[in-house]
Amino acid sequence: MLHALRRIRLSRAEWALIGVTAIWGATFLIVHVSLEYTGPWFFVGMRFLAAGLISALVFHRVLRGMRWRELAAGSAIGVTIYLGYGLQTVGLETIDSSTSAFITALYVPLVPLLQWAVFRKAPTKMALVGIALAFGGLILLADPGSVGLNWGTGETLTLVSTLPIAAEIVLIGLFAGRVDVARVTVVQLLVAGILAFLTMPVVGESAPAFSWVWLAAAIALGGASCLIQLTMNWAQRTVSPTRATIIYAGEPVWAGIIGRLAGDRLPPIALLGAALIVAGSLVSELRPRRGAQGADDDPADRAPQAEPQGAR
Template sequence: MLSKIPATPVFARTMIGRAELALMAVTFLWGGTFLIVHLAMRESGPLFFVGLRFATAALFTLPIALPVLRGLTAREVVAGGAIGLSIFTGYSLQTLGLQTIPSSMSAFITAAYVPLVPILQWFVLRRRPRLASWVGVALAFAGLLLMAAPRDGLSFGRGEALTLVSTLAIALEIILISFWAGRVDVLRVTVLQLAVTSGLAFACMIPAGEHVPPFSWPVILAACGLGLMTAFIQLVMNWAQRTVSPTRATLIYAGEPVWAGIIGSIAGERLPAIALLGGMLVVAAVLVSEWKFRRAAGASSA
């Protein structure tokens, strides 16, 4: 006679532990970054700001990775370069968009990268998306249409369009990280990708015609503060997701644009009701795209 395995109490499945609380704090910080960048764009060009932000993040991470840097391989150089290029593209376009659109609008549009990841994986990694992924894409598309038509009909401005394109680069970053996962040293690649992002941003200032802005403490503090925050967030995510499932983590991350909307509203930003509805559909798309349909527990029991 087989002994029964004790059922996990409901409170144990729903209890929020330290790792979940840490990820919630991360989403709050993420939500606040959009407003910080939006305000900093009044005094700085986007490429200089991105370069300074990621240079700070690289310098902050370097002491942690220094003991293992001697073992840097060619594969890790390629991985760090490719991931860094995607980060540079995504964050530069997002920062450029924040020059002209509210921080809460940027956060809602950026969240659309989550349902895009499974679709891009289909083309890059040949992994067929689940039904939930397609439903998530449909919801995100509907939400983006509503955000594109808050006043005078369907019209995506320059800032919205740049931010939407940035979501493709951010989704590609996630796919590239997944592609090289388990085959490279995380610390070495992390430092390299941050340095590549910073170097590309500074290098592109010349062809883009962007000049170093006049010295401004708000810009320096914002860029360096976000750099430290970027490194801190990455370290917390790496620690917390050792015990938090990807699905549960994504549910927590879905709060990022919500926090951005709340913080933006406190700062005086006001989005039309139809745009807020679109933003909520994007958040729903994030949640639905990670939903895993399971058969009832008793369906397979003998």
């Protein structure tokens, strides 16, 4: 076992994904509090519009060279962000967080299936083992004993949201290395925010009364979303969608750690789930040895290689 652990080496990109996953885990409490002051689509719109504007200010110099490929890639990813975050947030109005987490965990096994369909390459055996461990850990972390699946609109919307959540991860892997990271990040965040605002009149949601709570939360989450999406776009140039998904599965683990620091106590079954997620992340990094040369990575679990700069 110790010998196997010595073979685990995390790249800078993987460490970066672990970092933004920790930030991701810290956002849940902010969203939960904000929904007491605003409707879901308005808040999703404010969050991603703020993120898009922040990223546009930071990367304004590179936006002049925007290409149609980057507009298309950013728009496609933005649609998945809008649908994933939007539907999940609407679902949280009528179901509790445990039920939402239980259903949302289904995106974990969806990613390798979508990656297989898009890239025509099956994930490695160790990656599949890691996916299984992470999925099982998420189910335990959601505390299935407290989940009430009296199926209704909230459960249905949350279930549907798992598909765009998985599609976002796969699309980022598909476009990684073929587009400018900063330009695509700006486009996808603005598209997600604008689409959320356009949804408000369709579903009959009105703008809330002004509150410093939702404004401060939107700006704070906007900055976090900018950092998270930028890092995802950069890191998945070398990290496969399957591997990235296992890292992202650690989001509720970080949320639990932050909650513990705030005074919450996780039940034993949740601690077991967190351990399984960490184990899944470690196991997926293992590679079987090939002859005397050691453990070479299986290309099936690699993200697409970046194009030469001259091909842009």
